[in-house]
Amino acid sequence: MRIRPTVESDLDRVLSCTVTAPVSWADPDRYRRFLADGSYRPAHTWIAEDADGRLLARAVWWTFPDGDRPLALDCVWVDDGVADPTALAAELLTAAHAAFPGGGLPEFHIFLPPAWREDAAVRAAVGWRREVAARAGLTGELERLRYEWTPGGPVPEPTGRLxxxxxxxxxxxxxxxxxxxxxxxxxxxxxxxxxxxxxxxxxxxxxxxxxxxxxxxxxxxxxxxxxxxxxxxxxxxxxxxxxxxxxxxxxxxxxxxxxxxxxxxxxxxxxxxxxxxxxxxxxxxxxxxxxxxxxxxxxxxxxxxxxxxxxxx
Known part of the structure; x- marks a missing residue:
């Protein structure tokens, strides 16, 4: 097995991953869009492949378009035929962490619905990824609440206090x-x-x-x-x-x-x-x-x- 960062000629293989888990974000449309603006890069996308070149796992990191190192893991995928997906994904992340410049470990961001603990499929997807992250050194955990304002919501008038x-x-x-x-x-x-x-x-x-x-x-x-x-x-x-x-x-x-x-x-x-x-x-x-x-x-x-x-x- 070989673990490595991708190159431009790997693009079709990177896009071929079919992610069925309910928590992944690096789908082909998103990947192409972020690749175009520099948020995703071949050097920040790592794969594991077998001796025949078959893709076994993929991990995609995000960064600022002008950044020099990845800041957050967006997606990790492992082929359904892999006997121990947790071990392979952890090995993939660990190898990438060791190669990234600047020291430190990029965070892993998992985007979830508000009541995610009530959905068995989402809980399972999170649990597997938590274990992968922990094995790769990401042992801290924080939940952030996501909000949105849309037209029709209040637009407050200035109070004069500031x-x-x-x-x-x-x-x-x-x-x-x-x-x-x-x-x-x-x-x-x-x-x-x-x-x-x-x-x-x-x-x-x-x-x-x-x-x-x-x-x-x-x-x-x-x-x-x-x-x-x-x-x-x-x-x-x-x-x-x-x-x-x-x-x-x-x-x-x-x-x-x-x-x-x-x-x-x-x-x-x-x-x-x-x-x-x-x-x-x-x-x-x-x-x-x-x-x-x-x-x-x-x-x-x-x-x-x-x-x-x-x-x-």
Missing amino acids: VFTEAGDEEFTEVFRRVAVDSLDDDTRRGLLRLDAQAQAEETLADYLRMPGDRAWWRLARTPGGELAGFAIPSANNGGPVVGYLGVLPELRGRGLVDDLLGEITRSHAARGAVRIGADTDAGNGPMAAAFERAGYRTFGVRLVLSGPAGAS
């Missing part, structure tokens, strides 16, 4: 650093285990600058008296407009200002004619989940994130 202004990258880096203190967001907390506060803020800035959303949409938030209160970042991903990032400074939390920040993002996208605004938050971040619900965002799914040890670089 004033929104444009600002430069240095100002946003500073507010990212300050908002990270005592954050309930798992990704922020994990970032602070790897990096100091300034480096974590700079990495956050770089990540949001890579997203397809327009940098001109970003806003700092101040009180009418001029006190910095937080920020609101409407953004976009491959699927369209999203609630990119928002945060309230620690000293002003508990006053309901999260509603004003989310309202600003919703107004910004709605004014440009958005037909859908996507968003998500950690299942354990009760205040943010409640803010989405107050703002008329509907829960439509769960993102299960399997990750390497906290603090790994």
Whole structure:
């Protein structure tokens, strides 16, 4: 058996995988679309093949189009004829992890329906993939609630409690650093285990600058008296407009200002004619989940994130 990254001439074989599990996302249409914009790449798609060249397994990772290393595993597939699919898939992921540049382990994102635990087929698909991920070093687990706003949902009027202004990258880096203190967001907390506060803020800035959303949409938030209160970042991903990032400074939390920040993002996208605004938050971040619900965002799914040890670089 041979395990390797693909090359361009493997495309037809990569697209030939027939995934019947209810949790896979790298179907042929998606693969071609993401391959065209650089989110998928031959070097980030790994396969296992037997001595005769028959495809036994495939794993597909996603990255930013201008990124230099994969960031998230989107799909793992194993042929039905493989005697031990869990072992083969774990071997495939482990080999790829060892070859990827930059150290660390890309996360595995599994997209699920809201009540996924009530569906036996989905539970089975998740259980198999959890075991594969754990064997490959992805032992951390987080559920993120997925929300969406659609036309007909409320577009809140400004309350006057905050004033929104444009600002430069240095100002946003500073507010990212300050908002990270005592954050309930798992990704922020994990970032602070790897990096100091300034480096974590700079990495956050770089990540949001890579997203397809327009940098001109970003806003700092101040009180009418001029006190910095937080920020609101409407953004976009491959699927369209999203609630990119928002945060309230620690000293002003508990006053309901999260509603004003989310309202600003919703107004910004709605004014440009958005037909859908996507968003998500950690299942354990009760205040943010409640803010989405107050703002008329509907829960439509769960993102299960399997990750390497906290603090790994």
